[in-house]
Amino acid sequence: MNTPPTAGQDRSGPGPGAITDERRRLVNIAYRLLGSLAEAEDAVQEAYARWYAMPPERQQAVEAPGAWLTTVASRICLDLLGSARARRERYVGEWIPEPLPDRTEWIGGPAGGGRAAPADPADRVTLDESVNMAFLVVLESMTPAERVAFILHDVFRYPFAEIAEIVGRSPAACRQLASSARRRTRAARAQAAP
Known part of the structure; x- marks a missing residue:
């Protein structure tokens, strides 16, 4: 009313x-x-x-x-x-992040945003889950400030000036945090065995 x-x-x-x-x-x-x-x-x-x-x-x-x-x-x-x-x-031992719930809850529609679906939907689900899991494991190795700078800038495209206000550091420091987080991501990607 x-x-x-x-x-x-x-x-x-x-x-x-x-x-x-x-x-x-x-x-x-x-x-x-x-x-x-x-x-x-x-x-x-x-x-x-x-x-x-x-x-x-x-x-x-x-x-x-x-x-x-x-x-x-x-x-x-x-x-x-x-x-x-x-x-x-x-956590002692190998850390396994909490899996994400069904993607439709997050993006409000079918996975892929209306693009052509892969041949086998189970393959797509497996790929999505492994990518999400790998990403969360890499995030766990970052410091809290690196996480915030990396996620807000590289994933959600926030400018460093806004991130600096959130983190309480200078924009240059936030650029360094995001750069360090990117290096960790690349290093984790290089270490991953096929």
Whole structure:
């Protein structure tokens, strides 16, 4: 039910639909940073809780709510990755990241975005799972700041100036973090046995 604005209230700010439409992208970012779907959803939920805890005047002052939510969610992920709890919970043995749920939940449609399907769908699923798993294993070897810089820049195409605000470092330092993360990725690719 839509209620009309009361006298003295300006409803020109972002609507609830604009805010909730960001959820899929935010969970996607948080999952790639944390490697755990449950923790990713918690981080995104915390970002939304902070958004809705702000007074309406501050919400309306935010020019790009999606960017604000991305910044807050990324900072929450960075804090989680650097927390004492994360350092205490080091897994002994070969680490296997949590697999992603069905792709249709993430991208809102069939895998491949409408392109021609491979001959055997099972081959495509196997390839997708192995690529996701390899990517998460490589991410685990990165520092939290490297992860944030690499994921936001190389995967989601954020400029280094915005990443610098999130990470709390200079744009040049963020470029170095992303470069270091790329080197780790290349090194892991070179070490992989066929």
